[in-house]
Amino acid sequence: MEGQWYFRLDVQLLLVCLGTVGAVVWLFGSRLVGSRVKSGAKGAKSSRDPKDFKGGSNEEIEWKVEPVDPSFEWKNEQPRVYRPFKAGKYNITMGIQRLDPNDWLLIEETYHKATEERKRVLNAYDDDTVLHHPSADDALRELYDKMVDFGIKRYPQYFHLKQQDGMVYNSIKDSSIPLRSDAFSDTKQMIRELSGHFEEDYMVLLKDEDDGQYYLRGGSWGFPSGFHPSAKLNRPLKDIHGPVPFYKEKLQMSMDRYFSRMKSGQLILRLNWTIQAHTALYAPSENHVHTPVDPTNKSQSLRYEDLDFDKVYLRCERQTLTRLPKSQAIVFTIRTYLTPLSQIRREGRAQTLAEAVRNLPDIVRNYKSGSSWGDAVLRYLELDLDPNINHS
Secondary structure, three states: OHHHHHOOHHHHHHHHHHHHHHHHHHHHHHHHHHHHHHHOOOOOEEOOOHHHOOOOOOOEOOOOOOOOOOOOOHHHOOOOOOOOOOOOOOOOOOOOEEOOHHHOOOOOOOHHHHHHHHHHHHHHOHHHHEEEOHHHHHHHHHHHHHHHHHHHHHOOOOEEEEOOOOEEEEOOOOEEEEOOHHHOOOHHHHHHHHHOOOOOEEEEEEEOOOOOOEEEEEEEOOOOEOOOHHHOOOOEHHHHOOOOOOHHHHHHHHHHHHHHHOOEOOEEEEEEEEEEOOOOOOEOOOOOOOOOOOOOOOOOOOOHHHOOOOOOEEEEEEEEEEEOOOOOOEEEEEEEEEEEHHHHHHOOOHHHHHHHHHOOOHHHHHHOOHHHHHHHHHHHHOOOOOOOOOOO
8 A cells, every 4th residue: 555655756745735624625625605595594693892893884794584383373472581680780782682683573472462563552542552654665675675574574374465465455454455556645554553463662863964973863662761753863872872871981982883884684683671569561751760750659559559569560572673674774663561570570580680679780770660569569579589578
């Protein structure tokens, strides 16, 4: 065998070298492709650093939306469990995660009830919840087409395309909606119609070329928490978040930078939470306090004895962000979950939530209306933790 290596040595060495280089190139290339495939795997991949999301809006990430399993039944689909509160020191971050495009818009067992409630809210408070500026017409129509197309591809057993009349039949709602946005001459009517078929609120933000900031220009915001949506229309991102404690100091620069770098089709998820002692989803005057509160004044505090903790809720917002390829608008969706605190106790998370509440800085606790519900909620959450508390 060894003698073969000395036969035409120069040619053999050349072939071996070329073969080795080729193998290395192939191996490296296959691993690189493999790493790209893995990065797009299903599920949300957490990344706390906005620098992980590099790229410009001139690039586009293509979505590959797959249908849910044929056995999927919306009435049996339990709401996702999001518990974004944490024990330990309070720390405000962007808290963004990559999100699989298949999980952009959800259908769960709350779907029919929530979309009917949004319809009621939009009819009753149209001027406050149906948002529209003419500059957003193209973006809103692009979003309409994208959302309807998503429904058809992701939930084909519920969104049925009727080719003969260009309509999409929603079998859950027993109603139809146009396939394309160009069927509407009135953009606000288009917003209302779309809102009846998806559980998420949705908004579009457009970049102002003069100051480079993103402004809210339209959408459907039926379930606000602590503000009137109409007051946010035509305002820049920094003003929309202006009342949020520490936003300017901790998040504004990161958010602005991230928006400017966001690629078309890139999809991220973030969560927030508060507590509310009422059942309202449309809560513009509840949940947030925008003026200083004297913590020693208990006159506005809710009494533990007066509360039914099956009707005191953890309110969690599942927020997504993406960029539309044509209009380059940023799309912001919000899905609201109300979870009774009695369920949080049954899950064994009462102590963690109690610690999260106790560790809120005063300004944040005040903003979340904690001066109202704080003492009563902590007493309830800590019942089993303090043997000196009367369990009756």
